[in-house]
Amino acid sequence: MRDVARRARVSTITVSRALFQPEKVAAETRRRVLRTVEALGYVPNMVAGSLSSNRTRIFAAIVPHISNPVYGRTIHALADVLRLHNLHLLLGNGGFSPAEEERLLSPFLALRPQGVLLHGRRHTAAARQVLRQAAIPIVETGDLDGAPLDMLVSYSNRQAALAMTAHLLELGYRRIGFVSTPIRENDRHRRRREGYEAALRARGLEPEPARILEVPFGFQSGGSALDTLIARDAKIDAVFFASDILAVGALLECLRRRWRVPDRIAVAGFDDQEIAAESLPPLTTVRVPRETIGRIAGEMLVSRFEGRAVESRIVDVGFQIITRQSA
Amino acid sequence: MRDVARRARVSTITVSRALFQPEKVAAETRRRVLRTVEALGYVPNMVAGSLSSNRTRIFAAIVPHISNPVYGRTIHALADVLRLHNLHLLLGNGGFSPAEEERLLSPFLALRPQGVLLHGRRHTAAARQVLRQAAIPIVETGDLDGAPLDMLVSYSNRQAALAMTAHLLELGYRRIGFVSTPIRENDRHRRRREGYEAALRARGLEPEPARILEVPFGFQSGGSALDTLIARDAKIDAVFFASDILAVGALLECLRRRWRVPDRIAVAGFDDQEIAAESLPPLTTVRVPRETIGRIAGEMLVSRFEGRAVESRIVDVGFQIITRQSA
DNA sequence: TTGTACGCGTTATCAG
DNA sequence: CTGATAACGCGTACAA
Numbered sequence: 241m242r243d244v245a246r247r248a249r250v251s252t253i254t255v256s257r258a259l260f261q262p263e264k265v266a267a268e269t270r271r272r273v274l275r276t277v278e279a280l281g282y283v284p285n286m287v288a289g290s291l292s293s294n295r296t297r298i299f300a301a302i303v304p305h306i307s308n309p310v311y312g313r314t315i316h317a318l319a320d321v322l323r324l325h326n327l328h329l330l331l332g333n334g335g336f337s338p339a340e341e342e343r344l345l346s347p348f349l350a351l352r353p354q355g356v357l358l359h360g361r362r363h364t365a366a367a368r369q370v371l372r373q374a375a376i377p378i379v380e381t382g383d384l385d386g387a388p389l390d391m392l393v394s395y396s397n398r399q400a401a402l403a404m405t406a407h408l409l410e411l412g413y414r415r416i417g418f419v420s421t422p423i424r425e426n427d428r429h430r431r432r433r434e435g436y437e438a439a440l441r442a443r444g445l446e447p448e449p450a451r452i453l454e455v456p457f458g459f460q461s462g463g464s465a466l467d468t469l470i471a472r473d474a475k476i477d478a479v480f481f482a483s484d485i486l487a488v489g490a491l492l493e494c495l496r497r498r499w500r501v502p503d504r505i506a507v508a509g510f511d512d513q514e515i516a517a518e519s520l521p522p523l524t525t526v527r528v529p530r531e532t533i534g535r536i537a538g539e540m541l542v543s544r545f546e547g548r549a550v551e552s553r554i555v556d557v558g559f560q561i562i563t564r565q566s567a
Numbered sequence: 568m569r570d571v572a573r574r575a576r577v578s579t580i581t582v583s584r585a586l587f588q589p590e591k592v593a594a595e596t597r598r599r600v601l602r603t604v605e606a607l608g609y610v611p612n613m614v615a616g617s618l619s620s621n622r623t624r625i626f627a628a629i630v631p632h633i634s635n636p637v638y639g640r641t642i643h644a645l646a647d648v649l650r651l652h653n654l655h656l657l658l659g660n661g662g663f664s665p666a667e668e669e670r671l672l673s674p675f676l677a678l679r680p681q682g683v684l685l686h687g688r689r690h691t692a693a694a695r696q697v698l699r700q701a702a703i704p705i706v707e708t709g710d711l712d713g714a715p716l717d718m719l720v721s722y723s724n725r726q727a728a729l730a731m732t733a734h735l736l737e738l739g740y741r742r743i744g745f746v747s748t749p750i751r752e753n754d755r756h757r758r759r760r761e762g763y764e765a766a767l768r769a770r771g772l773e774p775e776p777a778r779i780l781e782v783p784f785g786f787q788s789g790g791s792a793l794d795t796l797i798a799r800d801a802k803i804d805a806v807f808f809a810s811d812i813l814a815v816g817a818l819l820e821c822l823r824r825r826w827r828v829p830d831r832i833a834v835a836g837f838d839d840q841e842i843a844a845e846s847l848p849p850l851t852t853v854r855v856p857r858e859t860i861g862r863i864a865g866e867m868l869v870s871r872f873e874g875r876a877v878e879s880r881i882v883d884v885g886f887q888i889i890t891r892q893s894a
Numbered sequence: 895t896t897g898t899a900c901g902c903g904t905t906a907t908c909a910g
Numbered sequence: 911c912t913g914a915t916a917a918c919g920c921g922t923a924c925a926a
Contacts, residue, residue, distance in 0.1 A: 241903065251913050256905065266911060281700050286677040287623060288903030290614045291918050295905095298657075298678070307643040312634035319633060319660050326674055330625075331658045333646050347653055350613040351625070373608045459845040488845075495822070495847050515842065518786040518815075520822050568919065578897050583921065593895060615919035618902050622921095 241284065248276040259284060290352065297327050299541055300353040302334040302341055304360070310511055311359060314381065314534035318357060321538025327354075327545070334359070336425045342367040349374045355541040361386055362427055377544040379537040383431055384556055393537045393555045397428050400526045400559040401435030402442075404480060404508055407524075407561050409443050413478035413506055416440070417451040419465045419490075420482035429482045432510065436480060451476060455486070462489020463496075466505075478506035478567060484513040484525055491519050491566065506567035512560075521565035532557050568609065575603040586611060617679065624654050626868055627680040629661040629668055631687070637838055638686060641708065641861035645684060648865025654681075654872070661686070663752045669694040676701045682868040688713055689754055704871040706864040710758055711883055720864045720882045724755050727853045727886040728762030729769075731807060731835055734851075734888050736770050740805035740833055743767070744778040746792045746817075747809035756809045759837065763807060778803060782813070789816020790823075793832075805833035805894060811840040811852055818846050818893065833894035839887075848892035859884050 245252045250273060258265045258273035265273070276282075290296040299322055303311040319329045330353060334341040342364045348356070349370060355377040363371075371378060371389060378390035383397050408416050416436075423430035437447040450472045455461040462481060466489075469476050481487035487509030494501050501507055501521055509516055512527035536557065540550045572579045577600060585592045585600035592600070603609075617623040626649055630638040646656045657680060661668045669691045675683070676697060682704040690698075698705060698716060705717035710724050735743050743763075750757035764774040777799045782788040789808060793816075796803050808814035814836030821828050828834055828848055836843055839854035863884065867877045 252903085253905075253914085254912060257912090260905095264911075269911080281696065283673055283676050283697065283701070285618075285679060285903055287614060287617045287679050288918090289905065291612075291618050291920085292903075292905040294918065296614060305639075305643065306633070306646060307636050307639035309634050309636050309639065312632075312636065312639050315658075316632065316634040316660060319658060323659070323671075328674070328678060329658050331642075331646060331656050332650070333643060344650075346610055347655070349610050351655060352612060352614050369608060370610065374610070459841060463845075485841075492845055492847060514786060514812075518790075518819055520819060579920075580898085580922095581896060584896090587921095591895080596895080612919055615902090616921065618904085619919075619921040621902070 241282065244273065244276050244280055244282050247280070248273045256284075256289075296352045296354055298330055298351060298353045299327055299355045299357070300330040300332065300348045300351075301357040302332040302344055302348075302359065303357075304334055304336050306331060306333055309513065310530060313530035314359075314537075317531040317534030318538045319534075321535055321542065325542050325545075327542065336360070338362045338364045338367065345370055354545050355379070357381065357537050357541070358389075360427065361388075363389070377541055379540055381533050381537060382428055384554075385431065388554060391537075391540050391550060391553045391555075393533050393540065393557060395528055395557050395559045397431035398435040398438070400528070401432035401480070401482070401510070402439045403435075403559070403561055404510070404526050405436045405439030406442070407563075408478050408480060408506065408508060408567060409439065409445075411506070411567060413567075414445070415448075415451065415473065415475055415477045417453070417469045417473075417476050417479040418447075418482070419453045419455060419462070419469070419479060419486055421457050421486075422454045432482045448473075457483065457485065459485055459489035459492065462486035462491075463493035466490040466493050470505075476505065478502070478508070480508045480510075482510050484509035484511045484516045484523060487523055487525065487566075488515050488519050491521070491523065495520060502565070502567050508567045512562050516562070517564070519566070524564045524567040525562050527560040527562045529557050529559075568611065571600065571603050571607055571609050574607065575600045583611075583616075623679045623681055625657055625678060625680045626654055626682045626684070627657040627659065627675045627678075628684040629659040629671055629675075629686065630684075631661055631663050633658060633660055636840065637857060640857035641686070641864075644858040644861030645865045646861075648862055648869065652869050652872075654869065663687070665689045665691045665694065672697055681872050682706070684708065684864050684868070685716075687754065688715075690716070704868055706867055708860050708864060709755055711881075712758065715881060718864075718867050718877060718880045718882075720860050720867065720884060722855055722884050722886045723762075724758035725762040725765070727855070728759035728807070728809070728837070729766045730762075730886070730888055731837070731853050732763045732766030733769070734890075735805050735807060735833065735835060735894060736766065738833070738894060740894070741772070742775075742778065742800065742802055742804045744780070744796045744800075744803050744806040745774075745809070746780045746782060746789070746796070746806060746813055748784050748813075749781045759809045775800075784810065784812065786812055786816035786819065789813035789818075790820035793817040793820050797832075803832065805829070805835070807835045807837075809837050811836035811838045811843045811850060814850055814852065814893075815842050815846050818848070818850065822847060829892070829894050835894045839889050843889070844891070846893070851891045851894040852889050854887040854889045856884050856886075
């Protein structure tokens with residue numbers, strides 16, 4: 241920057257202003273400076289700028305798995321919003337464990353991000369502590385229930401699962417199974433199970449442990465989960481899967497067995513991933529607006545970064561029951 | 568840090584050393600300092616550290632779509648390797664366009680990342696320029712052909728597609744179609760098409776324009792691509808799709824039409840995504856070790872960061888033809 | 895093993 | 911509209 245200043249015969253502060261607060265510099269001076277910047281191929285050092293201004297342009301996000309498109313969609317939208325404001329995104333794989341999240345947090349905060357997005361609502365005491373000390377905007381996502389650390393953008397897993405289960409009951413299914421990944425590791429799936437159970441109880445039905453299953457994530461798991469449930473109760477008439485991936489695995493298993501869906505057994509999923517509309521038969525599922533979550537989270541973080549307050553600290557993005565042919 | 572130093576009755580530099588070069592501090596002193604750090608909930612300011620040492624702990628990656636699991640898997644592995652060394656990953660959505668990549672690059676470099684991963688081999692002249700000036704390690708991924716800017720970790724799209732096409736020819740298919748996304752926007756798909764054409768020519772067959780198609784990305788596209796190809800040439804006996812997603816879309820279309828695969832028509836894909844093993848019938852495809860690419864790229868970047876040279880600047884991670892029942 | 899003095903490249907502050 | 915000066919919080923280099 242000194243070189244640029246010398247060549248343009250101005251002070252360094254003028255170079256800085258020409259680049260970042262152009263309206264504060266005379267047009268003529270600005271042009272001369274910018275031309276020099278161009279000529280020298282100068283790229284500002286934001287590290288120095290950040291130290292001086294005590295403001296980085298970095299935000300951080302911790303999600304369970306970057307490679308899972310469910311989170312990928314949110315992160316993608318978030319990164320896009322940030323980029324519009326020339327802000328950057330630091331990414332961390334948090335796994336599904338609050339302990340892992342905690343381990344990521346301090347190194348992240350050492351970089352002085354101006355805001356954090358956390359997927360998941362469970363955090364260790366230590367994590368809460370360092371976040372409080374950092375005193376930066378926080379957006380949590382993943383579930384709507386419970387008081388947020390700061391801001392919250394999500395839908396209610398419980399309500400969504402309740403609505404889908406009620407929908408299945410409405411269609412006349414009575415022996416409805418529920419399959420999720422282990423709820424000990426995934427509190428979103430736990431909430432969905434709670435919603436499922438609440439819907440049954442609201443209809444005077446008691447949830448049957450034999451119809452509830454926890455399996456690993458994956459297409460295969462969905463197929464074998466169906467096997468297991470049928471073996472336990474041959475008369476099961478519908479299965480609600482806490483993930484489309486599991487549900488599609490089950491549909492594929494039905495295709496292999498030449499079972500008619502939904503006549504022999506109805507299947508419902510959760511997420512409305514791309515494959516859901518394309519499976520055979522197309523999958524009845526719960527749609528959650530993942531991009532919207534990322535976009536709104538980004539907008540909230542940007543608002544706070546720019547010194548504005550957000551209208552509401554809690555945003556319910558809702559969900560939709562997507563009725564297709566599998567139930 | 569000053570507060571910590573005072574409370575522990577040492578100088579700031581001792582605090583710094585206790586945190587980052589523990590072996591240089593007496594065990595007793597170290598313990599005292601670390602206890603104080605804990606007590607005060609002190610989180611070091613890496614921004615200041617970076618400025619002083621002229622070294623950040625940040626790396627950057629620009630990939631076409633974060634939400635596409637194909638890139639997600641690579642990024643995930645990369646982030647994991649970096650994290651082992653307490654290094655961080657900055658992420659950008661580059662789209663499929665070199666121009667977009669260029670626009671992302673300067674703001675990224677302003678943050679002084681110590682290395683960059685770029686997916687894709689096409690870069691604008693300006694992008695090459697700023698990268699050269701930045702003088703940091705660069706890993707390109709996406710395709711093996713052509714001279715890299717610096718380091719390169721990939722497989723050959725051309726060779727992989729050639730091998731798959733040769734495999735189909737070997738199986739006796741002669742009227743083989745090829746479907747990709749628009750090759751103008753996606754040079755990986757262009758390379759795959761080149762490989763397809765080369766394999767045909769090697770067998771004395773001239774590629775038929777009528778059997779080659781460019782379509783948007785998505786399951787739907789795969790299905791309608793199949794329609795189109797059949798309409799153009801009812802005797803087509805196999806279709807090689809440049810992506811599993813397209814291929815699975817085609818398989819679903821076959822299921823709907825009750826066409827037997829591969830008897831009526833054979834289908835092959837590319838990527839070996841999770842769905843490939845689970846489709847009906849399971850999909851013959853090309854497996855590319857996405858995690859390995861991310862891991863090796865990460866290891867190369869870390870090596871260079873730590874001042875070691877890499878053994879080889881170009882790493883061919885290879886590919887595998889996965890033979891399942893669709894061809 | 896520990897400490898002192900200085901500088902990293904930028905921006906905030908205040909003055910002109 | 912432009913500039914001088916002093917910080918920002920740490921690590922490097924050197925010294926003790």
